[in-house]
Amino acid sequence: xxxxxxxxxxxxxxxxxxxxxxxxxxxxxxxxxxxxxxxxxxxxxxxxxxxxxxxxxxxxxxxxxxxxxxxxxxxxxxxxxxxxxxxxxxxxxxxxxxxxxxxxxxxxxxxxxxxxxxxxxxxxxxxxxxxxxxxxxxxxxxxxxxxxxxxxxxxxxxxxxxxxxxxxxxxxxxxxxxxxxxxxxxxxxxxxxxxxxxxxxxxxxxxxxxxxxxxxxxxxxxxxxxxxxxxxxxxxxxxxxxxxxxxxxxxx
Amino acid sequence: xxxxxxxxxxxxxxxxxxxxxxxxxxxxxxxxxxxxxxxxxxxxxxxxxxxxxxxxxxxxxxxxxxxxxxxxxxxxxxxxxxxxxxxxxxxxxxxxxxxxxxxxxxxxxxxxxxxxxxxxxxxxxxxxxxxxxxxxxxxxxxxxxxxxxxxxxxxxxxxxxxxxxxxxxxxxxxxxxxxxxxxxxxxxxxxxxxxxxxxxxxxxxxxxxxxxxxxxxxxxxxxxxxxxxxxxxxxxxxxxxxxxxxxxxx
Numbered sequence: 166x167x168x169x170x171x172x173x174x175x176x177x178x179x180x181x182x183x184x185x186x187x188x189x190x191x192x193x194x195x196x197x198x199x200x201x202x203x204x205x206x207x208x209x210x211x212x213x214x215x216x217x218x219x220x221x222x223x224x225x226x227x228x229x230x231x232x233x234x235x236x237x238x239x240x241x242x243x244x245x246x247x248x249x250x251x252x253x254x255x256x257x258x259x260x261x262x263x264x265x266x267x268x269x270x271x272x273x274x275x276x277x278x279x280x281x282x283x284x285x286x287x288x289x290x291x292x293x294x295x296x297x298x299x300x301x302x303x304x305x306x307x308x309x310x311x312x313x314x315x316x317x318x319x320x321x322x323x324x325x326x327x328x329x330x331x332x333x334x335x336x337x338x339x340x341x342x343x344x345x346x347x348x349x350x351x352x353x354x355x356x357x358x359x360x361x362x363x364x365x366x367x368x369x370x371x372x373x374x375x376x377x378x379x380x381x382x383x384x385x386x387x388x389x390x391x392x393x394x395x396x397x398x399x400x401x402x403x404x405x406x407x408x409x410x411x412x413x414x415x416x417x
Numbered sequence: 418x419x420x421x422x423x424x425x426x427x428x429x430x431x432x433x434x435x436x437x438x439x440x441x442x443x444x445x446x447x448x449x450x451x452x453x454x455x456x457x458x459x460x461x462x463x464x465x466x467x468x469x470x471x472x473x474x475x476x477x478x479x480x481x482x483x484x485x486x487x488x489x490x491x492x493x494x495x496x497x498x499x500x501x502x503x504x505x506x507x508x509x510x511x512x513x514x515x516x517x518x519x520x521x522x523x524x525x526x527x528x529x530x531x532x533x534x535x536x537x538x539x540x541x542x543x544x545x546x547x548x549x550x551x552x553x554x555x556x557x558x559x560x561x562x563x564x565x566x567x568x569x570x571x572x573x574x575x576x577x578x579x580x581x582x583x584x585x586x587x588x589x590x591x592x593x594x595x596x597x598x599x600x601x602x603x604x605x606x607x608x609x610x611x612x613x614x615x616x617x618x619x620x621x622x623x624x625x626x627x628x629x630x631x632x633x634x635x636x637x638x639x640x641x642x643x644x645x646x647x648x649x650x651x652x653x654x655x656x657x658x659x660x661x662x663x664x665x666x667x
Contacts, residue, residue, distance in 0.1 A: 298502065300499060300502050300503075301502075301505060303471075303473050303491075303497070304497075304499075304503065304505075304516075305516075306473070306490075306491045307471060307473075307491045307492075307493070307495075307496055307497055308493055308496070308516060308517035308519075308520055308568060309491065309492065309493045309520050310516070310517075310519055310520040311520065314519055318505070318508075318516065318519070319505065322505070322507040322508075323505075323507070325507070397507075398548075399506045399507050399548045399549070399550055400506065400507075401550045
């Protein structure tokens, strides 16, 4: 609050140029205007659609490949070197080649989002399976259940906390990637919108767009945290202590 | 039932390539329906012994026979109850108890029935749909026992099953274990460091020494069955306890 007041004051006293840093009040006004005109909503929906498609693809490939390589050593040996090579390449660096391959429009954005989200999802799924507790595996071996049941009943549920954490990180990166992709190669979306407004020197709208990006990122993270708690409520070791309505342990 | 012949387990210390013995020339047998405990200080290789009998790890030397046959890999006939983290935290009590039956390809409804029967046996009715995190330590161990018994094993191996419980819960579960043993007539092989527990539950106690794990003495406990917890107060019980204590402290 103090910072915002100070900020408003600095702009009001003309200490900073309104084009460089607009006042909080004007940003708020621009924000409301963008909502009222529906511009923000349509850009937002475009961005979310791209994240949705790319993220779902990345989740599907990342989780299945990650789990499979955690389970079959041969596969992880084949994949790891390739992935370790590709992983350090930031999603933005894929933009030129994505545009060459997929042209303009939504397809390159899907690809960029996929590249951003895939690796954390893959690696966390892989490690989830790899770090299956030996004691649970021994229990399963003791009862002589099939390898398939070990996977479905022991290894997979046991690695769910890791997988979900991977998905959460992946979604965060997917969101940053889509904005980056839109800055360069799109005709819609929040990234495109702030880029366009920069050219038109509407700094208010640029900052309003950035705030929207932040809010959506926050909301996505929150939703993933809720999902995590819902799915792995049994995991009392690492679960975040956020107040939740679930009934507390009844111990007799 | 279980026969160990000159079983040794040694590791090579990677630091100085010295051979470290965890177990040295362990020989004993457990008869069908018998309750035998291994008593020893921590670090005497008790858990290694359980892992070898369950065939989670191979022994370096010697033989483990089971019903006259060599043990090859883990088997549903020897179910281990661990000290902690026995249960799958993502499964309910019923699902945990059912787990072992899945491999037996028992039909779903039949599985439920059997599970319920064993849940009742360990007095956990009403908690069928609870998850492990909602249960106390004692209840968790009872679920583990129910899960082990549900597959009708020949033998149950217990690795300090009550080690993580508070003293009162320990006493209550000891009474339950002995009652279960008398009811089901399973062969039980238990590892513990609690003298009283070993004396109260077992027919024979194998006393081990530390590093390398060797058998010091095998003591028969001649307290008649059925045993009730009050027996712990008797002079006879106390004198057995004292003599075991002496053997350990030697």
